[in-house]
Amino acid sequence: MRWRLCALHDGRGSSPFANRHSSMTTIDQRLTDAVLDTFESLFDKRPALAQIQIQTTRQEFEGDRTLVVFPLAGLAGKPPHVAAQMLGEALVESCDWVDSFDVVKGFLNLTLSTACWKESLTQALASPSWGHAQPGSRSKVMVEYSSPNTNKPLHLGHLRNNFLGFSVANILEAAGHEVVKVQIINDRGIHICKSMVAWLKMGNGETPESSGLKGDKLVGKYYVAFDKQHKHEVLELTSQGLSTQDAEAQSPILREARAMLQRWEEGDSEVVDLWRTMNGWVYDGFEETYRAMGVTFDKLYYESDTYLLGKKYVEEGLAKGVFHSKEDGSVWVDLTEDGLDQKLLLRGDGTAVYMTQDIGTAILRFEDYPGLDRQIYTVGNEQEYHFKVLFLVLAKLGFAQADRNHHLSYGMVELPEGKMKSREGTVVDADDLLLEMRSTARDISDELGKTADFSEQEKEELARQVGHGALKYFLLKVSPGKSMMFDPKSSIDFFGNTAPFIQFNVVRCKSILRSLEVDLSSLTWSDTIHMDSLERQLAWGVISFPDIVLEAAEAYDPSHIANHCYDLIKVFSSFYQDHPISKEENPDIRSMRLALCALTASTVTHGMHMLGIELPDRM
């Protein structure tokens, strides 16, 4: 099972892409080329591409884009500020996108021309899916997420897992990858037999239909019942003088579970039928929760289908001599050369462990999807060791795509009162939380009275979009690698850096656009008008969006998208305050602002969709 919640690891800095030029706005590409040419004509030498650093000019200085001249000073043979001055003068002369410049120490601040802004914005307006690269322009990747334990209902940790995996899949797709979304269902093993045994002994034939209980909750109930009975028996046995270890192994109910696992592996039809039935209940329950979460999968893998395959590969490895066996017949891999320990791959009795199954699943997936470039496992950071071992084992087996696997590790979700522990009843149930978010959104909406004319169905729909959006945003705005604090109170807060704040402002944009009914694709304005600071900030937020998407895709990090959307909408919020649009009399300025308004709405909408968050038309 992979459900547990947890943190980070290697992610940083080891990008397989690394072609800086490909993830750069048209503006920066053009500036880079101009700088290279200008530098060459001035100093008779051509800098390397990596030496050209262009960044956003800080607020307190005049300008839009800043060239960092320090790295170039040596090559130019001039002090940084002198080189900057010379470059600035030459750039204004040679590049029609540069209006003026300002030198502060070794920083060359460039002010872009209206023509530059207009051309860039027009390009964005012409693109119906701004921020999305050509579909299929990049490789085929697989993203695994969710992968729950069939004995336990989904909880807050799964929400982070699912939202993260689903969002990363969306972002990769937007970056031009072909994406396959999968999960592995750990439907085999002793843990499954535990709830089956408990249900047989204490269930009295209870079904989801008879009890009205959601299937996953019902099975979870019997898993807990098993645990309780097991503890009770252990206590009894220890009071008779057995050691705790012996008592745990010898409790009658655990023996029954073991016997059942034996029968399951033998294919006993009675056991297999019950197994199918109870798993069916769980899947129905999960399906309902996934629907509420808004996540989907292209294919499901079941451990019961892949563990035999895993055993086969382990035996092959044994035959090849890359693994070794001990006297009791257990099979091991020696990873001491890689700085790790020895690791069990197959038990002495020949049954599979967690690792066995994962070996089979990994290889099977690359066979199922020819041309698959890589596979991404969205799993908590507590399993970093497991994936390190898995990838090493695949390499030892000589599997060609062994290095095409990546563990997208994420941090634990903590509660203000500490960690979630099922034993202590401090688990936040996914269904409960989603419901609470919806009802809070509904209350706020009703209180404000802006949706008085909505039908009941529309009100519920809005509450879902806003409530679930708030939750998704709260979990995704934090960089995946970090452990995060989930504070129920502030997650329902609809002010500040939250989805509802963003949604509200997009609704304002849409409201303006609705009232004006213009053809956006034919918007244009004069090159002579001046764009002020806020307008330029808005424009840059829109223009740089595709770049942000690529960054997020390379880093497998939706928080880049979330923060960008928030920054952009915050600027819009200020802009909206004192920049009239429909009331603006100058038609050029009006068109330019209208374009900014429309582009802000569409950019943020695309970004939020990548996070799995919907935008209402009214709220």
Place this chain on the structure above:
RNA sequence: GGCUCUGUAGCUCAACUGGAUAGAGCACCUCACUACGGAUGAGGAGGUUUGGGGUUCGAAUCCCUACAGGGUCACCA
């Protein structure tokens, strides 16, 4: 203990991957207000980036070290 990740405002998080005076949101304080949608706007205060050393034009970011915290080291998944 070994390996690994993390440490930034009172709290929750950023920081364009080594760039300028480290930024936001909560919370706190002061103002504004018949609104292209008030779920509002403007401003203030809050920091020796855990401590110490090093690398260089330049460090929250890279290296070493100390301290603090998380994770992991199963014939569990």
